[in-house]
Amino acid sequence: MNLRIKKLYISFLRFKKAFSDYPFRKFNIVEILLFWIKNKLTRSQFLVLSGVLVGLSAGLAGVLLKTLVHHIQSFVTKDVAFEERLLVYAIFPLLGIVLTAIIVKYLFNSEEDKELSFVLKDIAQNESRIKSNKMYSQIIQSAVTVGFGGSAGLETPIAVTGSAFGSNYAQRYRLGFKERTLLLASGAAAGIAAAFNAPIAGVMFAFEILLTGLVFTDFIPLVIAAICGSLLSRVILNEDAIFILHERDAFNYINIIYFIGLGVITGLYARYFLVVGQRVHRFFGRFKKQVLLRALVGGILLSLLCVAFPPLFGEGYSNIRILHQGNIDHLIHESLFRYFEPSHLVIIFFLALAVMFKAFATSITLSSGGNGGNFAPSLIAGGLLGYLFGYVLTAMGMENVPVTNLMLVGMAGVMSGALYAPLTAIFLIAESSTGYDLFIPLMIVSVIAYTINRFFSPINPVYRKLADDGEIFTTRQDQNILSHIPLKDCINPSSVVIGTIESMEEVMYKFRNSDQNSMAVVDSNKQFWGILTREQLRPFLMGRRHPDETSVSELTINPAFEISTHDSVMKVTKMFDEADVWQLPLLDENRAFLGFVSRSKILANYRALLKDYSE
Numbered sequence: 001m002n003l004r005i006k007k008l009y010i011s012f013l014r015f016k017k018a019f020s021d022y023p024f025r026k027f028n029i030v031e032i033l034l035f036w037i038k039n040k041l042t043r044s045q046f047l048v049l050s051g052v053l054v055g056l057s058a059g060l061a062g063v064l065l066k067t068l069v070h071h072i073q074s075f076v077t078k079d080v081a082f083e084e085r086l087l088v089y090a091i092f093p094l095l096g097i098v099l100t101a102i103i104v105k106y107l108f109n110s111e112e113d114k115e116l117s118f119v120l121k122d123i124a125q126n127e128s129r130i131k132s133n134k135m136y137s138q139i140i141q142s143a144v145t146v147g148f149g150g151s152a153g154l155e156t157p158i159a160v161t162g163s164a165f166g167s168n169y170a171q172r173y174r175l176g177f178k179e180r181t182l183l184l185a186s187g188a189a190a191g192i193a194a195a196f197n198a199p200i201a202g203v204m205f206a207f208e209i210l211l212t213g214l215v216f217t218d219f220i221p222l223v224i225a226a227i228c229g230s231l232l233s234r235v236i237l238n239e240d241a242i243f244i245l246h247e248r249d250a251f252n253y254i255n256i257i258y259f260i261g262l263g264v265i266t267g268l269y270a271r272y273f274l275v276v277g278q279r280v281h282r283f284f285g286r287f288k289k290q291v292l293l294r295a296l297v298g299g300i301l302l303s304l305l306c307v308a309f310p311p312l313f314g315e316g317y318s319n320i321r322i323l324h325q326g327n328i329d330h331l332i333h334e335s336l337f338r339y340f341e342p343s344h345l346v347i348i349f350f351l352a353l354a355v356m357f358k359a360f361a362t363s364i365t366l367s368s369g370g371n372g373g374n375f376a377p378s379l380i381a382g383g384l385l386g387y388l389f390g391y392v393l394t395a396m397g398m399e400n401v402p403v404t405n406l407m408l409v410g411m412a413g414v415m416s417g418a419l420y421a422p423l424t425a426i427f428l429i430a431e432s433s434t435g436y437d438l439f440i441p442l443m444i445v446s447v448i449a450y451t452i453n454r455f456f457s458p459i460n461p462v463y464r465k466l467a468d469d470g471e472i473f474t475t476r477q478d479q480n481i482l483s484h485i486p487l488k489d490c491i492n493p494s495s496v497v498i499g500t501i502e503s504m505e506e507v508m509y510k511f512r513n514s515d516q517n518s519m520a521v522v523d524s525n526k527q528f529w530g531i532l533t534r535e536q537l538r539p540f541l542m543g544r545r546h547p548d549e550t551s552v553s554e555l556t557i558n559p560a561f562e563i564s565t566h567d568s569v570m571k572v573t574k575m576f577d578e579a580d581v582w583q584l585p586l587l588d589e590n591r592a593f594l595g596f597v598s599r600s601k602i603l604a605n606y607r608a609l610l611k612d613y614s615e
Contacts, residue, residue, distance in 0.1 A: 038173060044218060047179060051221030054169055054183050055190040055228030058162030062194030062229065063236045065139045065154055065161070072147030073314060085334060089149065089306040089313055093365075094299030096148025100141050101295035101369030108137050116156060116209065116373075117463065119163050119184075120472040123210065128180040129171060134164035141371035149306060149313045151361035155195045156373020159205070162191030162229070185210045186222045190229025195375075197234055198431035199226035204423040212473055251437055255402055259409060259441040262389055263448025266410055269385055270417025271453055273359045273378065274461050280363035291369065298368020305361045309354045310334045312361040316380040320411075323387045324404055344395045351388040355381055378415040386410020408433050409445045417449035420460040470570035485569045485605045491586060491595040497522055500529055500556070504540065504547035511537055518583050520593045521556045528585060528593045530556035562587055563597050572597060 038046050076092050077085070122130050142157035166187030170180035185206040193202030203219075203226050287294030306313045311331060322330055332338060332350055340346050362377040389410065390403030408429055416425035426442045459467050466472045496519040498507055510519065511534060521529040536555050539545040560579035563572055563586045575584060576599045583596040 034173065043179075044220075047182070047218065047221045048224060050169065050173075050175075050179075050183055051186050051224035052228055054162070054166045054187045054221075055193075055225030056232055057165045057169075058158070058187045058190035058225065059194040059229030059232035060236075061135075061139060061161045061165065062158040062191050063233055065143055065158055066195070066233075066237065068139070068143040069147045069154060069315075072143065073149075076148065085310075086307055089310060090303045093149035093151075093302045093306050093313065094296070096145050096150050097299040097302065097365065097368055097370045098292070098295045099148070100145045100150075100371055101291050103141055103144065104369065104371075105291050107140075108133065116160065117466060117472075119160055119188075119210065120463065121466065122167070123181060123184065123214075124470075124472045127177050128167055128184050130164045130167040130184065132164070132168050135161060135168060138164075138371065142373075145365065145370035145372050146314060149302075150365040150370040150372055151302065151306070151312045151314070151316070151358070151377060152365045152370060152372020153315055153374065153376025153379075154372065155192060155375035157371060158191035158195050159188040159373075160191075162187030162189070163210070166225075181211070181214065182218070182221060183225075186225035189222055189226040192375075192428075193226040193230035194233035196428055196432045197230050198428050199223070199230040201424055201428035201431055202226035202229065204427050205421065208421040208424050209419070214473060251405070251441060252400075252402070255400075255405075256441075256444070258389075258393070258401070258406065259444045260448065262386060262406055262410055263413055263445040264452070265389060266382055266385060266413025266445060267417045267449035267452030269355070269381065270378070270414050270449055271456055272356075273362075273374075273381065273414065273418050274453070276359040277363040277366075277374075278461055280360065281367045284364075284367040295369035298364045298370070302361055302364050302368075305357050305364075308336055309350075309357055309361075311354050311380070311384065312358060315376045317376070319380065320383045320407065323383070324407065328391075344391075348388065348392060348395070351384060351391070355384045355388060358384070374418060375415070378418040379411045382411035382414030383407045384410075385414065405438060405441065408438060409441045412442050413445040413449040416446035417453040420450065420453065422446040422450040470568040485602065487563075487565070487567065487569055487572065487586070487597065489605055490569065490572070490597050490601040492516075492583060492598040492601065493595075495520065495595040497593060498532065498552065500524070500551075500553040502552055504550065504552065507532065507552055508537060508540060508547065511541065518596065520585055520596065521552060522593055526593075527591045528562075528587050529553070530558050531585065532556055559585055565589070565594070569602060573602060576602075 037049070041049065076088055119130065122128060138157040138161045142152070142154055146152055146154055163184045164187070166183035166185070167180060169187075170183045175183070188210055189199075189202035189206040191202070192205045193199040196202075203222055206222055206226075284294055284298060287297065302312075311319045319331065322328075328347055328351075329342060332342065332347065335350070337346060337350050358377060358381045362372075362374065365372060366374075386406040386409060387403060390401050390406040393401045394403065412425040412429040415428070416422040419425070425446045426439070429442055430436050430439060457464060463472055494514075494516055496510060496514055496516050498510060498519050498521055500521055500523050507519075517534045519532050521532055523529045532552065532555055534541075536557070540547055560581060561575040561584050563575065563584050565586070565588055572584070576582075582599045586594040586597050588594055
């Protein structure tokens with residue numbers, strides 16, 4: 001045994017000595033040890049180890065973010081009287097959005113994409129490489145936004161941070177695209193698992209949202225990362241399931257009609273939530289270059305909404321517990337509605353407006369400069385909507401209405417419809433509430449809500465433009481492969497250029513000594529003029545017409561399409577299909593000719609990638 005340990009130690013020292021000459025960057029002892037372990041383990045074994053490390057890192061990031069937000073909110077709202085609390089609602093949401101906008105602009109010097117869009121784009125367009133600053137930028141920004149009362153959630157920033165950990169870990173240890181994507185998704189799954197103590201929901205989230213259109217046979221690292229993230233969060237924070245609501249009613253088939261109705265309501269509300277988000281985003285798009293003005297406008301609007309409806313302040317999870325405890329009067333007492341005589345009508349009106357304005361509060365938070373996600377807002381809106389539905393049924397004289405069950409299932413319904421992730425919603429609520437006995441109503445409501453939103457738009461409207469432009473993967477495998485092909489790899493290396501001032505004899509000579517059927521024509525300023533094909537020159541090449549009868553500029557024709565450097569290969573493929581040609585010219589912004597994009601080169605790259613994906 002001692003001899004074996006000695007041999008391993010000598011092997012490690014040799015590896016360290018050889019690795020010390022690595023030219024690009026210095027490595028610490030832990031990284032050198034991991035490289036050495038990587039060389040000793042099989043691919044599957046190293047991925048399992050990687051899943052553990054990425055899961056722990058993402059879980060720790062989730063713990064850090066939740067702790068930061070907890071301390072900030074405790075500082076802001078602890079032991080505050082009603083009049084002072086209204087002042088808190090009026091000042092701090094505005095302050096949070098302005099501070100976040102300043103941090104993004106001056107500390108990170110960028111206007112970062114919100115939610116998961118840039119992660120999906122990095123998977124499809126950047127081979128799952130995420131910038132290293134995403135491992136901490138989301139924590140800082142979302143802590144300020146949500147801690148000061150922004151109406152958004154922490155789960156998406158935690159997932160993005162976990163994705164960045166997984167991606168950068170894979171880049172550091174020079175793993176391939178598949179391994180990089182798998183560990184990116186593992187980090188996100190661990191982040192969601194840490195946020196909700198729900199490892200299965202974390203895995204479902206990775207498959208439904210991040211890995212759409214991708215096929216993996218080795219998903220064990222994903223599961224292990226989710227477990228590690230959840231365990232670490234539970235050990236450090238000592239939190240139990242988030243939505244444990246005692247006195248929950250057992251599922252009764254007699255109440256099935258309630259859940260079907262709630263499924264329709266949550267589905268329509270989820271559509272409303274998405275449409276409001278898009279319109280608010282377009283409104284704040286007018287202030288694209290006026291970062292501080294945009295933050296001020298958004299912050300003021302959000303503060304006004306929080307003053308009128310306190311449940312819109314911050315994440316809002318505590319509101320679900322308050323409603324479950326039957327303390328609806330407490331929520332109304334903290335709002336301006338305290339000046340109205342309490343009645344069923346006032347309560348219904350208050351809850352209905354809170355639910356409707358929740359979509360505006362979240363959209364304003366995210367579009368005006370704040371940072372966060374739609375996870376918590378969709379859950380809180382669903383909980384409020386479920387409670388409102390149950391309250392109305394009770395007020396109408398219905399007996400034995402399962403209000404708590406409707407709250408929990410409503411969360412899943414809105415989340416399923418708003419995020420287009422029914423499985424994530426089902427398992428998230430089942431795990432985070434220990435409501436496994438509610439699987440049937442959870443499935444009914446989530447599927448109905450998801451189906452309604454799929455009816456309006458097959459792809460989540462948040463990502464529809466990206467999908468149409470081929471910038472993210474979708475369930476269409478052909479489109480995914482095409483979007484992964486760089487346009488520069490499809491240029492014909494034998495492209496020939498002729499000038500408008502060249503003689504017909506020179507042009508005919510080039511055609512006779514080339515196997516190309518088309519040549520690009522440029523003017524004296526090297527700008528693209530058009531194309532000349534062998535078919536057009538055939539009468540001159542065969543001697544039926546004399547070259548002096550015409551000139552190059554007169555014979556030149558315009559191509560069916562011109563390709564720009566910003567066009568995707570998927571868009572170019574549609575051009576080829578419509579024009580029914582084999583080559584199209586690629587031009588830069590100044591109309592300089594860069595080469596012919598070849599249809600056959602696209603097909604060759606497609607076949608090569610298809611082979612890689614099927615292995």
